[in-house]
Amino acid sequence: MFDKTTWIRLPRNVLVGHGVLDQTVEAVSELHLHGRPLVVTSPTPREVAAERVAADFEAAGEDPAIVEIGEASFEAVQRVIEVAEEVDAGYLVGVGGGKAIDIAKMASDDLGTGFVSVPTAASHDGIVSGRGSVPEGDTRHSVAAEPPLAVVADTEILADAPWRLTTAGCADIISNYTAVKDWRLANRLQNVQYSEYSAALAEMTAEMLVGNADSIKQGLEESAWVVVKALVSSGVAMSIADSSRPASGAEHLFSHQLDRMVPDAALHGHQVGVGTIVAEYLHGGDWQGVRRALDTIGAPTTAADLGIDDETVVAALTAAHEIRDRYTILGNGMNQDAAIEAAETTGVI
Ligand SMILES: NC(=O)C1=CN([C@@H]2O[C@H](COP(=O)(O)OP(=O)(O)OC[C@H]3O[C@@H](n4cnc5c(N)ncnc54)[C@H](OP(=O)(O)O)[C@@H]3O)[C@@H](O)[C@H]2O)C=CC1
Numbered sequence: 001m002f003d004k005t006t007w008i009r010l011p012r013n014v015l016v017g018h019g020v021l022d023q024t025v026e027a028v029s030e031l032h033l034h035g036r037p038l039v040v041t042s043p044t045p046r047e048v049a050a051e052r053v054a055a056d057f058e059a060a061g062e063d064p065a066i067v068e069i070g071e072a073s074f075e076a077v078q079r080v081i082e083v084a085e086e087v088d089a090g091y092l093v094g095v096g097g098g099k100a101i102d103i104a105k106m107a108s109d110d111l112g113t114g115f116v117s118v119p120t121a122a123s124h125d126g127i128v129s130g131r132g133s134v135p136e137g138d139t140r141h142s143v144a145a146e147p148p149l150a151v152v153a154d155t156e157i158l159a160d161a162p163w164r165l166t167t168a169g170c171a172d173i174i175s176n177y178t179a180v181k182d183w184r185l186a187n188r189l190q191n192v193q194y195s196e197y198s199a200a201l202a203e204m205t206a207e208m209l210v211g212n213a214d215s216i217k218q219g220l221e222e223s224a225w226v227v228v229k230a231l232v233s234s235g236v237a238m239s240i241a242d243s244s245r246p247a248s249g250a251e252h253l254f255s256h257q258l259d260r261m262v263p264d265a266a267l268h269g270h271q272v273g274v275g276t277i278v279a280e281y282l283h284g285g286d287w288q289g290v291r292r293a294l295d296t297i298g299a300p301t302t303a304a305d306l307g308i309d310d311e312t313v314v315a316a317l318t319a320a321h322e323i324r325d326r327y328t329i330l331g332n333g334m335n336q337d338a339a340i341e342a343a344e345t346t347g348v349i
Pocket residue numbers: 042043044045048072096097098099100102120121123124125126127129131132133134157158160161162165168172238244267268269
């Protein structure tokens with residue numbers, strides 16, 4: 001008997017463009033959601049966009065509530081769930097970078113409510129994905145979460161955000177190259193479930209971004225447009241796969257390990273980009289091309305660029321495979337000599 005089932009959950013409304021933040025209430029009203037909106041945000045995005053979104057809901061006769069989070073943790077998810085229950089929220093609106101959006105989507109999943117994604121930075125490809133990424137102790141979970149019913153990405157806000165956030169988003173997309181290679185390897189060696197469509201979309205997204213690298217420049221709103229569309233596309237690849245596999249391989253394990261060792265030292269996307277250079281080298285691929293693309297965009301390519309010392313980068317490489325049970329080119333782990341060799345050859349240290 002044929003027994004395969006695919007259930008792909010995607011947003012219904014995706015608005016990308018100049019000033020679309022003002023259309024958030026309209027985009028939400030089309031979804032037939034009921035009850036109070038709870039806006040989940042963090043300090044800077046609150047000032048940049050969340051207060052405006054809440055004011056627009058208020059003007060439309062809704063009764064919005066706001067909750068501010070500081071970090072991506074299960075405690076923060078629990079706090080949002082408690083606030084949502086207290087205020088009897090009907091649905092959640094995540095306004096911010098990757099952390100606020102991840103927490104809102106995980107809390108929505110638990111509450112069984114709808115979720116709307118309003119990115120204030122083009123810094124990560126979790127904008128659309130139905131996954132949350134949360135550190136806990138020595139590990140980092142990729143958690144199934146509520147995918148957004150709508151996405152409102154205002155390129156005016158994204159272009160106004162610090163440029164380094166946009167270069168981080170570019171690097172998070174470039175990492176799809178090695179993530180997909182790892183996924184194929186895991187499929188062949190470990191029979192990990194694999195989707196050709198999802199992998200092709202993730203690779204094509206990276207390919208298109210690298211093809212446009214010369215035109216991704218600070219101060220151009222067009223650049224925010226190109227990057228956020230790629231981030232959406234990469235998130236769709238994760239939704240098709242029902243896994244972060246198309247966008248997260250060894251380079252992400254390296255970044256997650258750095259987050260453990262030196263929390264908040266550098267942006268997620270920047271760490272992932274440097275990890276991609278090394279992972280591409282380990283795959284025997286065009287690591288120079290990856291480094292060139294990151295360099296053209298202005299994303300870090302070395303430990304020094306990340307502001308992290310060489311020893312920590314080597315230690316993160318040797319311990320990256322321990323982060324979670326995800327088979328990658330790292331196999332059972334790199335020893336110290338191999339990690340030094342790879343990092344030195346690629347110019348990372
Ligand atoms: N679920 C998924 O599929 C994915 C999840 N992720 C996760 O997302 C996170 C990384 O996302 P990232 O956005 O880099 O991290 P953050 O959400 O921490 O945002 C980075 C910084 O940018 C600030 N910021 C956000 N918007 C603006 C703005 N418009 N102007 C000025 N500053 C702004 C934030 O402020 P403040 O400090 O006030 O928050 C924060 O300091 C990680 O936790 C990562 O694991 C990444 C990719 C995919």
